[in-house]
Amino acid sequence: MTRLPIVVVIPTKNEERNIAGTVRSVIDHFEAVVVVDSDSTDATRELAGAEGAEVVPYTWDGKYPKKKQWCLDHVRPDIDWVLFVDGDEAPSPKLLAELRHVFLDGRPVRPAAFDIPLGYWFAGRRLRHGYTIVKRALVDRTRTRFPEPDDLDAPGMGEQEGHYQPLADPVHRLSGTLEHNDLDPVGTWFDRHNRYAQWEAWLECRPEVREQIRTAKTRAGQLFHRAPFKPLVSFAYGYVLKRGFLDGRAGFDYALGLSLYRWQIGVRAREMARLERESGAERPEPGALPR
Template sequence: MTHITRISAIVLTKNEEEGLAATLRQLTCFEDLIVVDSNSDDETVSIAQSHGARVVNFTWDGQYPKKKQWSLENAGAKNKWVLLLDADEYPSSQLLAELGQLDETIEDNQNGAYDIHLSYRFAGKLLKHGHVVTKRSLLRADRAWFPEVDDLDAPGIREVEGHYQPESSAAIGHLKSRLVHDDRDPVSSWFARHNRYSDWEAHLRMNKKLREDIAAKRTWKGRVFEKVPFKPLAFFVYSYFVRRGFLDGRAGFDYSFALTAYYWQIGVKFRELARS
């Protein structure tokens, strides 16, 4: 069994009692496992502790650093290298093996971070095709950081950093295997989250400098997509046809169409803000 001693795992939580145990069971190979919790009022903390995680509480003060950067600085990780995860994310078995190999030499590693592709569960199915999200989730805390952007007055995203990648003072590597984004919540919760996210994105569009600043901090795919006209239609063609989302059946269509509607929603909200 893989045993990882030189990389710490940090899981970010807030009222995650439903799926947290399933996530933590996939992380038992990490010698240093930390849950950074935001004052949960359910059983999140007790579940984390019962699975061997150290729990550190985070209370946002309305300013920077937000939760991810705060965790890198204050969670008390024993290692410089940190795998930073949401509560519904865990490494696939292939990624655990890859991390285990990397763990053997990582103290001499000159990179500052690693990008990892996600396998996404949507509407009960783990998708194998279509749009693929990339996250910079493996970070060396003294070489990588989440930038501070001027979005404290933006709606939609509050205590956790928005949809942009951490920066690095050193080279950025890429891992071959995938993180599993195991979203088992009802689809209605996906729509509720993306309703809030679209508020944030629409706000950004009202500030050209801020929008350009955040676009520069996204992946190369995000930077390219930022400049694409007719985003909803372009995304659907890309995800469903070019990336062959249709091979995932109805769930593949639903995922592509849901994100298409998300980009449409951003546009509608932006135009409303512009009129007012």
Template sequence: MDRIPVTAIVLTRNEAENLPACLDSLARFAEVVVVDSDSTDGTAAVARDHGARVVRFVWNRAYPKKKQWSLDELDLLHDWVMFVDADERVTPALADELAALFAAGPMSLAYFVRARPVVMGRVLRFGAGFRKIALLNRRRCRYPVCDDLGVATMWEVEGHYQPTVDGQIGSLRQPMLHDDRKPLYQWFERHNRYSDWEVWLDGQERRLPVYRAETRARRLAKRVFARLPCRPLLVFLAVYIARLGVLDGGPGLHYALSRAFYYWQVDYKRRWTDAERKAGRDPDLAYSSSDSSSVASPASALISSNARRRTFSSGMR
């Protein structure tokens, strides 16, 4: 079997539960590297048992974060890299598309890859899905430096933004699967942190590096969307009705509700932040404090401080 001339990089921290299925799906890649952050659940051993090379990562609480560090510092067999989260699976159809792409020669320097969530054991076909730049030429792409080091609940992996690409960006047709096997409380914990990050970046200067990596049309769409009233309701209607998530049955309903819940978190925290400023208090102290008991943060109202100190999942969803 001809190998796909791409290095697959999996970023991990306590991902022993998700990792076997992920690595099994990467069998056709010429090289698989697991960049692990001192996992305590046997993640590194699982990776080695599946034939992956394991590299230790220790974050110094500065930039570059984990993705860019991997692009800069690792001795890789190939300049073409595909980032795959431990809770993602490369489908056989996507592997075939990648093999055909590199047999013909890539025409772009990076590629968007779509993903379909698996909810309650069912691959969602309609209302769900997202895309990100996961396949890239590491010599021509770079993740921007974002002013988010002050957010205590964010961590060592870059947030929800795309790398800047020095050239054309393409799109792959076949999707990955996003199938997180961890307990649901970790989904809520993770998205609680993400919503903290979204609110922290509300200041225009903080968002500039993230905006530079996007098209003008997408920047405008995000600014308009951020100001829409009743965003949680609109998101639910878009996912469940307009995009036919209703046809995915119960899992489709839960997915639509989870998307709406996330935007409710963001909107509620924004209004809480505005109220703090009007009261003469500095809301940034809430997001920069690692001790939720010492600051009246909206995050502490949504999840227990003990849960926030548990191991985080590597997947940024």
């Protein structure tokens, strides 16, 4: 089987429950598979190596570039195309077939990046309806770069790029999915979104940085970015308009979880703004180094 001229990059930290299955799903289809691991304390590195992946250690220095851009700069620079796959994801057969059509038919690849929808699993069930997450996961590193907003002081994200897309033009959307099936307990979903909410709330209090990030989102993301009553809009969109109710209890729980995530951002942002007013603390200029 001819391998796709793409390096799969899997950023990880403590993914021992998922990583073996993820590496198995890509190891025979792509030219290279590299796990970029951030000081895991479990067996992530050993399991990834046993499945045939190259393992590269990574420690963030607190500056830009963050982890994914660092991967674009340093991981297998001999291969232009990079597919980012999370440690709990796997390409569907349809996506693999689509990639073979795009990359192995002998014609130049015109897009600089490809958006890929997630096939999302929640609480053990594959969601067929509701809110769809789309990631710009496949990029030509020579024509793509992640933005660098002034959010290094923000809590919640750390080494990860935030909820924005890498900048590229033109971009094409694929129809095959990356199957996102986290085998960790559902509590890890809430823990992760609790961290994300800290970052989002920090942005709400800093409109100038929030605007930098808005411009690096998809069109749908930019529209939702400006929407009022986000918790209600989120639930109505995912559960009613996009028929999340057809996914049964898992569909309801997922739509409600996203709505509560949006609610949590608002509560945190209001508290953060109040505490800043009460303390009289001056907000640093964007890009200023912390003291």
